[in-house]
Ligand code: BGC
């Protein structure tokens with residue numbers, strides 16, 4: 060019974076929660092030549108693609124060694140080589156039984172499930188996995204060590220104490236390829252300290268629609284910047300091909316990702332469809348790949364996205380004919396997180412189509428065991444193309460042998476392993492600090508407000524003022540970068556820290572007040588504000604409007620400006636945004652992007668140096684066009700009717716005397732997107748959601764401060780906690796359900812995106828019945844989780860927080876049509892209060908309960 064009825068009543072209209080899909084119009088840097096040969100959607104003509112050649116010729120002795128290994132390997136071992144499991148789902152014990160070729164740590168996976176585990180723990184776990192794979196019964200086959208891949212995408216960013224570099228968008232503005240080489244080398248070295256040998260970097264996406272939540276992972280909207288960086292970076296990470304320490308010593312294996320077209324999906328939709336022509340795909344989106352191959356990159360990651368409707372994980376033309384054929388790529392192609400399972404006819408545990416299309420290693424994060432078993436069976440049955448399997452294994456072994464892995468021994472015995480004093484050492488941080496300085500783009504400096512005198516009194520305000528987590532963005536300790544505080548970045552500095560150090564040294568005074576309130580008389584205000592951290596998918600937005608529903612930051616700027624205090628805006632963001640109001644409300648505006656752990660680099664540039672000769676100037680030039688309107692996207696240099704607010708390449712220096720005139724504050728569009736992921740806040744359901752109380756066979760809608768179910772089995776009343784009527788208390792006197800419903804929404808991507816149902820609640824008295832949490836669809840229950848364990852552990856009358864992963868309720872595919880994301884059911888007497896219910900990123904806190 061429960062809410063099934065409620066739902067039946069509700070699923071009439073369908074809520075349109077789809078992003079408006081403004082087509083990713085493809086503006087090519089040059090006019091297409093006469094080579095638009097293909098007309099069949101999703102099919103390519105490999106002959107027109109650029110050729111490339113890696114820097115090392117195939118070594119006959121090495122290939123012979125691989126022949127020998129292939130001859131000795133059992134079929135089980137071969138199948139194991141092409142499968143990678145995630146450390147959140149595979150243990151060393153598992154590796155004793157399954158001879159897998161690789162493991163990874165996804166953004167939320169860490170030793171012991173602790174995203175803040177010490178570097179020592181990472182190295183210890185690397186050793187454990189190595190030993191376990193040695194202990195595996197290989198049926199007489201040769202021992203082949205596993206490789207561990209990690210997203211060291213802006214430094215070794217899963218490790219507390221590492222150097223966190225600015226995200227790629229900032230580096231793109233620096234236009235300094237040599238700097239990228241140094242960053243690559245430091246990242247690789249810090250990765251080696253923890254015993255890992257492979258990074259999933261660089262991302263070489265050419266990002267065309269900044270609504271994409273991964274915009275900041277790309278260097279630029281134009282291929283020229285990325286193309287000029289990729290070789291330096293790959294060589295920095297891997298070492299020079301042919302040198303003794305290529306892929307060894309302080310270096311690791313690098314991955315160019317995501318092949319290809321990831322940055323050009325329609326509407327900037329994550330994992331979406333790139334609809335460009337083959338010519339644009341080749342010249343714009345895939346331009347960095349031949350360069351990466353020529354620099355010796357050993358791995359390429361297939362993209363989650365599709366091109367002209369065809370998923371890349373199954374695209375033989377692109378993976379095999381273009382990448383391995385035309386570009387002569389001789390390393391291996393790794394899949395993305397369960398990306399194979401998205402191919403038509405595939406599931407996470409069954410997908411030969413990907414292997415046959417040219418994928419060499421499946422990133423079977425949580426599905427590795429099922430995939431291993433199915434694929435082994437298929438190999439035994441003769442369904443697997445054995446030449447293809449051997450080729451995939453050969454490519455993986457080639458990289459393993461080239462990197463010296465076969466002889467490297469236990470991770471902790473390798474060069475640099477365990478040298479924790481090298482992690483985040485001053486020399487590394489100095490390079491990150493330089494990168495911060497060079498990435499800053501000055502958009503406005505009216506009356507030459509900057510540089511600021513360090514002997515003045517400077518107020519530093521805004522919620523980004525003293526928050527290294529915020530300034531580091533996504534892919535920082537946690538996947539989405541949420542949940543971090545300053546203490547998670549030992550050795551790092553916030554923007555305030557940098558200003559404070561330098562101002563105090565010069566005899567001035569720096570004050571920190573996040574809310575901007577101070578009694579003191581200040582000479583200038585620096586307001587640090589911007590986007591909160593996000594990563595893949597969760598960072599996708601509907602428009603480029605900055606903070607459309609909350610103008611706290613704008614008001615903070617305006618307060619100082621109106622008081623005649625020179626006001627400097629330091630904007631933290633993963634993309635250019637519509638900030639016309641904020642631009643008007645300040646005298647100077649610095650686009651700081653996501654600077655990482657060395658916030659001090661900002662003070663280096665915005666403060667006046669005692670000695671003019673050593674004054675740091677702004678060097679950053681926009682690598683993404685800055686919009687005039689919230690819905691002005693796609694907006695890319697070279698495209699038709701290009702009319703940005705600040706064009707690609709823009710960036711003031713101290714020599715410029717340009718004054719920015721007041722800008723229109725009219726967004727010219729309804730830019731406030733709907734928020735379907737918040738269900739309950741401030742004492743009520745958040746629109747479009749509504750509360751229903753169900754008992755027996757019917758239910759009642761409750762919109763006011765109180766109400767009851769039709770048979771009065773359930774009562775709802777408003778109460779005060781932090782504010783007036785900000786919580787609701789639900790009183791069950793028999794079997795009944797508290798239900799939050801609306802028209803159906805699709806939560807399947809939220810589920811594969813590791814989101815959790817978060818609830819802040821208080822149990823008021825020991826319940827007599829069983830309490831549970833459920834998610835319902837139009838046809839009834841989709842999945843439930845028992846609250847029994849939580850209730851048993853709860854202290855009566857105390858507020859508690861709970862995050863239950865969506866994936867614990869049911870398979871993602873079953874969440875395609877959800878009408879009631881929140882159903883709290885009790886079988887008997889109970890009293891529970893709620894203050895906040897919404898979807899939230901898993902930062903390691905989310906769990907599964909008993910079904
Ligand atoms: C991302 C990749 C990443 C991988 C492993 C995927 O979801 O798309 O960029 O390397 O996860 O964390």
Ligand code: BGC
Pocket residue numbers: 164165166167168396538595811812813
């Ligand atoms: C990401 C991983 C992340 C995982 C969480 C994936 O899509 O790529 O890095 O840890 O989701 O389940």
